[in-house]
Amino acid sequence: MLTRELLRFQRRSGFRPAFVDPAEPKLVEFASELLAAYEGAVGSRMRRAEQEELVDVLLKGARDPKLAAGLNKLILDRCSFDPVRSVDYPAERRRLFEAAAAALPGAGGSIEAYREALLAREGAGEFMASDIYGDLPDNERLTGWRPLYPAELLHRYNIALVQGLLVYADDLEVTAADSNPAELRRLFKYLRFFRLLAEIRRLKPKGKGKVAVGMKISGPFSIFANTRKYALQLAAFFPALVNLESWSLSAEIRLDGRAGALKLDQGCGLVSHYRNFSSYVPEEIRMFHKLFREQVSDWKIVGESPFLDGGGQEIVFPDLSFRREADGRTIHLELFHRWHRGQLDRRLALLEQKPDMQLLVGVDRALADDAAWKVLETDHPALAGRLFRFRDFPGVDRVRRVLDAFAETNSGEKKRCRKSMRT
Template identity: 40%
Template sequence: MLTKDLLSYSLKSTRIIPHFIDVDAPPLLQFAEQLLAIFDADSGKTREAIETEAELYLQGQADLKFAKGLYKILLDHANFTLAEDNAGPRRSAILTAAAAQLKGTAPQTLQQYRDAVAAQSQQVIDTPLYPDLPAFEQLTRIKSFTPRQLLQRYNMAQVQALLLSTQSLTLTTNDMSAANLRRIFKCLKFFRLLAEIKQSKDKTTVVIDGPLSLLEGSRKYGLQIASFFPIICLLEQWQISAKVQPKRAVKTLKLDESAQLISHYRHMSAYVPEEVKLFAKHFADTVEDWHFVAESPFLKRPKGRLIFPDFTLQHRSGVIVYLEIFHRWHRGPLTQRLEELEKMKEPLILAIDRFLLKGDWQDSIDSLDNNRHFLFSEYPTVSRLKKTLDGYLARESDQSVGF
């Protein structure tokens, strides 16, 4: 993503307005093509060579901030590797031999001196002495872009960089079919975001709330929101509003589909975080009487609100239980869920990060039914989940027979 010094925007009262480029402008397309030609993965160019060559094109641009931003995007998508990993011993041998030659009888010519150093060190001295420095890293791979796609990515990066400083984002759309809603929810989970979703007859509102304190990982949460944003741009109709703070003052960022931002994400619904895969596999390997259900339904709440559980589990008897996980940055959503859990008829269990016990609601959590929640550190454990599920099942069985 772009750094603050590469952002281009204007301020208007309480609003912040990103400066987007015309992705069809011939001069910009030509410049993008020139930069792409420099990043030729088959050339074996060093980082230093790429920087030197690119600088000639960067200085020729009227908008240097834009030029540097486009160049940074390419650098972020490039892979470099060291030309020589174990250069230390070779360098030490050459420098030791060079010092010894200077202390002795000095050779008459530079070439004689070089030959003497090479002979004493038994090393080739015609190659760089410091090939393990970043400047000598070699380009091995670069993400494939067309010039127009690179310019599109620049516009997207402008918004994402602004969203790094946000703690909340509100999305409004009337393009929320059941399929789109499920994709949005899956992507929210993938990026470890929790959101409140409200549906009415003509629109859907998604409010993503972040931490209430900078001490609780706001910067990281802003990165997650920024990473999620391109998913929104897959919708045909959308509007967002977010409070951002590129400098000292907080400003409102408002955008909609008229910005013509093109998402670079595809098939995000197929992605699952690695820890989720491991958790599900461990559960399946160790628990016999419960199993995960492939799709979790939406749980409807008053005033059109929706809850999308992280997991749906089914007992071999047919009993279904939903699991919702609250990580340390989910303080806001957890507050609401604690207020309504005991009144909910749906079989919902909460997994709560112990970090959140630092809040002022210790009594609220202590008063919860132990069969409706459990605590964890970093990520829920299979043993704690199974114990809570079994407790919930036993309680439901007792109630069904009138105990």
Template identity: 30%
Template structure:
């Protein structure tokens, strides 16, 4: 996404309209020039890349567009690494210790680098030359980090990502958002709700699979004053929403007037005909490393129980509950698994309230022993679900042990 200083929009009354680039020849030419610079700078320090970008930018009036496109290329398609024989901080210590033993001079510097190069060659069991030490001394500075990999996008992909980032930036200042998703494929709902959960967005959901859902999300300014941290989470949801076939949203924004510095209300609307393109994958995803680890361990387990990622939505008043996994046995038995890991007290209260309202007889709750349920005001004994406790990692065998034997 783009930083606030590279976001551009205009106002039509209270409606905010973000800057979007056309897929025309002039803009594709700019994108091509930028991509070419990044390709030519592979293996070069970031300072050289920045020099060439500054040269391209010059004093042209579209400098903010060029900076925005370059920012996306840096943050989304480039890999910068610290190239040094040792960690730069340790390398500096070693060089300074040797340098302190001699009188400073050009010859002494060369001898110091040669001496340390010989030592490091023996220690690391590979050749280290003085120039590598000299280059690595301050390799941890951003301008000295090396562009080691560049995943070249097409000009269309770059412009699509820029347009999406401009729209995402609108949500940095969102105080409230109402999202309507209309009669879509159930799999699209599941993907959207999983992203809501992944980004820890506090939402109120009404509706059902047959008629669609209305999702209300409180935004950054309503919860945390002027902080944009929560607004970033809302912005990250947009690429997931683009995978839903039919939807519309309206967001209320808190803007600060450039001249009076007074806060004012802004509005932003968007729907499924917006033409934005998502870069999020449609395939399976995990809400946490804990879930991914559990699925990986299950794959190595010899059991008749099959672990499924796609599960049904459990309707509850004002929301839906999406368990993490389904366990299916060849004899037809089926259990839903919800992993409750490391969350805030308010989330725990909401989660266990959902479990009680769902009243699902075949639900298994896997609960971390690290959670302070008492502080959150949660009583597991009041929860109508099978329960399994875990410490750092959830083991598949522990889950299977709580399943009742077939009667």
């Protein structure tokens, strides 16, 4: 991510990111030199301070210092720095200093005798041979990085300019269309992974054979709690949108006391680095899938969750879908987190209007504490069998029990929620 001082944009008819041309020879040359400096620093396990001095020469000689600093920031985000040794440095220093104080009186003023007495202490020689301040940031070693090509770095820079502005966004209006419905499902999964607030509706596609949707996504400035975390998750979602054949984004940006529109579409030439979908699946979701496969035999997680009819033109996209092995019955699960209060109220109202919808609702305790949960149960008694609470992410056993209970309670129903988008 680019910090505020590294963002390059123009305030002309709104906010216009100052995109670079990833094929411009001089830019490619500079990016190559910068990446080569890091590759050499990794190979020699260079100290952070030394690495900064090496790169600083390139940054100060750049035609556009802010652009150069932005590229450097993106590379730094891909680096890992570690202490010289894997030891408890504060504790080791304390023992060394105590040993030094104890050895001093017996040295008789001789530096050699003092040194020999100190080295005789167990572990002191090895610790002194390394850097006793190896845990300080400047002394940490550059131990690894995730390399990339110069053109990739420049494309990521363009994406990062937009991400940096979205941190200051009000609501986003997004349209997305693709001839492959699986791509839209993948987009919605990213939306769920990053726990964003969104209203999804069907749109009439402009191209033959395409599926189109519109989304209103709440921005950080429309959220009242944990806005920094939400802003970063919104920024992380943007590259997923760029992957589609056709897309557009419109947002109101509030920055430095001024407001203006940010408008982008597929014609901007942005290239997403989101290629391997599994690389961006949150760890808690990976773990849930793994444990569910291991611990539950009568239900299976469905690979592709369908689009459910939310009434009117609204679409409901569940977080997870489960199929019972015995009879093929499918039940969906939608999760609501701390920012999703308005969405939760709308979903509960929808379920009361459509009691046959095979949808369970999980509510994060951060959204509904004990008092709020009692109010929900009182206001929606007919939905008691499909509501449950969790903390951050539901456990496998809890989900299995809710699935079994809901399937048993509704076993006599003949209607099933089949009003999904045909794709």
